[in-house]
Amino acid sequence: MIRIVRGRSRGLALVFCLSLAGLGAPVSDPAGFLFTSETLDYTVTWPSGLALGEAHMTAARSKSPEQWTFNLALDAAVPGFAVTDRYQATASLDLCSVTFERDFTHGSRKSHERLDLDQHEGVAHRETVGGGRSDVSISQCARDALTFLYFARQELGQGRVPPQGNILFGGAYHVRLDYTGAQTVRVNGKNFETDRVVATLKGPASEISFEMFFARDAARTPVVIRVPLSLGTFSMELAR
Numbered sequence: 001m002i003r004i005v006r007g008r009s010r011g012l013a014l015v016f017c018l019s020l021a022g023l024g025a026p027v028s029d030p031a032g033f034l035f036t037s038e039t040l041d042y043t044v045t046w047p048s049g050l051a052l053g054e055a056h057m058t059a060a061r062s063k064s065p066e067q068w069t070f071n072l073a074l075d076a077a078v079p080g081f082a083v084t085d086r087y088q089a090t091a092s093l094d095l096c097s098v099t100f101e102r103d104f105t106h107g108s109r110k111s112h113e114r115l116d117l118d119q120h121e122g123v124a125h126r127e128t129v130g131g132g133r134s135d136v137s138i139s140q141c142a143r144d145a146l147t148f149l150y151f152a153r154q155e156l157g158q159g160r161v162p163p164q165g166n167i168l169f170g171g172a173y174h175v176r177l178d179y180t181g182a183q184t185v186r187v188n189g190k191n192f193e194t195d196r197v198v199a200t201l202k203g204p205a206s207e208i209s210f211e212m213f214f215a216r217d218a219a220r221t222p223v224v225i226r227v228p229l230s231l232g233t234f235s236m237e238l239a240r
Contacts, residue, residue, distance in 0.1 A: 032219030033059040034154050040221065041239040043188075044076040046232065052076040053083070055236055057222075059150060067092055070146050076234065081107045083234075089146040095154065100144035100168065103129075115168060117142060124168060136172065145169040152177070153220040176200045185213050185224055187237045192223045 032038040042055040053076030060069050067090050074085040084105045090098040096119055103112040112129040117138060124136040143151055148167045155162050156179075164176040178198045185192050194213040201208045213224040225236040 031217070032221060033150055034157075035218065037061060038219070042236040043239050044074065045235045045237065047235065052078060052234065054239070067098060068095070068150070070150060072146060087146050089144050091143070091147045094141070095143065095147055095151040096141040097144045097147045097168070100146065102170070113170060115144060126170065136168065138168070139166065143167055145173070148175075153214075157218060157220045171204060174202045182216075183213065187223055188239065194223050
């Protein structure tokens with residue numbers, strides 16, 4: 001059950017980027033992130049099962065410079081309300097953020113901004129397209145929300161739960177992760193043994209709780225993600 005305690009979701013990727021992997025032992029050979037580049041495809045549905053759109057996530061490792069590039073793209077629509085999210089992050093091999101860019105449209109609401117993180121100086125430079133600039137203080141090896149997704153999958157795949165702390169999604173958000181145990185879920189006619197995680201996200205004016213389910217493979221592949229929006233709960237289900 002997804003519960004919005006107060007405030008409003010600032011974007012699908014904010015929730016999507018807080019996903020965690022469970023603690024169950026991997027049952028397959030290493031594949032996908034962190035072991036190889038990865039592409040994951042999802043269908044976006046209402047609770048009734050009606051398909052509303054699709055989402056795609058990619059992770060690619062480059063050699064020059066040596067870093068990871070992560071992308072999330074989502075397109076969904078109901079009559080009179082379109083949702084388009086585009087997010088890209090670059091990070092060092094130890095998953096400290098270098099850049100983060102978000103560009104989304106939710107109905108009439110739009111936002112496009114970029115963060116450039118100077119880990120040595122402890123500051124992130126934030127620029128809004130068509131708007132202003134500001135600086136945000138950051139901790140050592142700070143992470144944006146999208147990079148944090150992959151960091152969490154890596155850590156929990158090794159049996160470690162990342163401690164609660166701050167992530168960047170424009171401003172700073174505090175995240176707490178609670179692993180709740182194993183659960184079998186059925187997606188596209190196939191049963192998956194997954195680990196269920198409840199995340200609590202708190203921003204300057206909002207607090208949100210949501211659930212996610214991750215396969216018990218070495219990469220801790222996200223299988224089902226349920227996202228609260230003002231129109232209702234969107235579900236993202238693994239398509240492959």
